[in-house]
Amino acid sequence: MQVRALCDGEPSLIANLANISAVLFDRLADINWAGFYLMQNNVQGNEQELVLGPFQGKAACVRIPVGRGVCGTAVSDKTSQLIEDVHSFDGHIACDAASNSEVVVPIIINDVVVAVLDIDSPSVGRFDQDDLNGVETMVSFIETIWPKK
Numbered sequence: 001m002q003v004r005a006l007c008d009g010e011p012s013l014i015a016n017l018a019n020i021s022a023v024l025f026d027r028l029a030d031i032n033w034a035g036f037y038l039m040q041n042n043v044q045g046n047e048q049e050l051v052l053g054p055f056q057g058k059a060a061c062v063r064i065p066v067g068r069g070v071c072g073t074a075v076s077d078k079t080s081q082l083i084e085d086v087h088s089f090d091g092h093i094a095c096d097a098a099s100n101s102e103v104v105v106p107i108i109i110n111d112v113v114v115a116v117l118d119i120d121s122p123s124v125g126r127f128d129q130d131d132l133n134g135v136e137t138m139v140s141f142i143e144t145i146w147p148k149k
Helices: 002-007 013-027 069-077 129-145
Strands: 033-041 048-057 063-065 081-083 101-109 112-121
Touching: 002 013, 002 129, 013 033, 013 048, 013 129, 048 069, 048 112, 063 069, 069 081, 069 101, 069 112, 081 129, 101 129, 112 129
Parallel strands: none
Antiparallel strands: 033 048, 033 112, 048 063, 081 101, 101 112
């Protein structure tokens, strides 16, 4: 696996996530965004929210509240999201109007969501269960290289 080789021995989380998003963007057909949102304190410092991390694609939303949109729902429910048509998803956040389908998988360390891996496509119905399984496998690998606190 190219991702495993790129991350082997590299302690920098940001470098690893940047390379993973680049590989996904390069290798997956019919996608327009691939990257990460990381859990961080909001600007008031009183609660957690998703903050844009390493990605490939057009400029994106910088902050996403937990429970809002596909990514925020993945965090609040601690479940993967496979969305055939984002415009039918209640509360969808349109960071890029060209995106029509999405797959989001939470990255969970010690039962806490620390980030999500988000992949968007301009095609409705682009992602299927096999794609979700593949992204979940990638996230399982990412969880093994995530820094332990």
